Amino acid sequence: MYYRYLGNLADAGVERISSRELSEALQMTASQIRQDLNNFGGFGQQGYGYNVEKLHAEIGKIMGVDTPHSLIIIGAGHLGQALAGYASYGKRNFTVEAIFDVNPEIIGQEIDGRVVKGMDELEAFVKENGADVAALAVPKSVAVEIARNIRDWGVRAIWNFAPIDLELPKEFPVENVWLLDSLMRLSYDLKDR
């Protein structure tokens, strides 16, 4: 949250910000903010506040942005194509290395400069090149099996868009992005109006 917000501030040309301003923008108490940023290493100066760019970079380092990461995308439907086309990976040091799909009509097509590979090439690709993160944009009916396989083959983390629990060991990094959950929260919010 800090990283995103400070990045937007930096893009907008803001050079410094006080903990009070941060607290208003992020709707947290100023003391919580000071405590968080102290935990990150304490970058504030009394009477000056925080240098936006420096704080952004420091938090980025904590998040691992100084390490390049490879990303593969499994599933080249609309969502997979959206993920492949994301412009912001560079800033976060992620590179899309390959895109895979099972559909013969999509295999061989070019998406943002990369030729879509068949799912039958996935095993060899991962075993040869590894992959820090695999984005899983496949139907939930096949997601659990694919997840188990790519982990065995050497993928280090999964960014999961299939609306199902992947049933992987707890220590394996998975981030579930379950879009319809947030839509349901809106449905609930609208109920009382």
Place this chain on the structure above:
Amino acid sequence: MYYRYLGNLADAGVERISSRELSEALQMTASQIRQDLNNFGGFGQQGYGYNVEKLHAEIGKIMGVDTPHSLIIIGAGHLGQALAGYASYGKRNFTVEAIFDVNPEIIGQEIDGRVVKGMDELEAFVKENGADVAALAVPKSVAVEIARNIRDWGVRAIWNFAPIDLELPKEFPVENVWLLDSLMRLSYDLKDR
């Protein structure tokens, strides 16, 4: 979370589940589960557990799934097209009513059976038809202004995919889906390995 999980169980043909099984699957304590479900109205039976389909339907009602909702999509890039093509809206009682874009090359094209309208048609459309939810899949540089406008015109809630705070009043329902935040969490998880 309960709704998604129970829906998957129902799809898989599971008829009933105990609070202990739920607790293992959802990684919560059985007593927390019993307490939550009691708050929903208490659907369990001693020695039987929960009827999956019934519990799923009851939680759906609480979430507002029994009320039809209209959805418009603003931004018909890859992400907007992915959102337009989502197959699961019907089950959750959402209907995509219209898709808008600013790009002349996309306007007039058909996406999943709907012709993309121009952004200049948005105001009249919303004022005439209303919209329960607008999915905002536009660049962050224009998101804040579009959000303010569509709220004024009559959109009731925003499903925001632009990585920026929309600066709307707190009481207006907004769900932010900031995809890169979850990717950053993976980047952080990978750091210590």
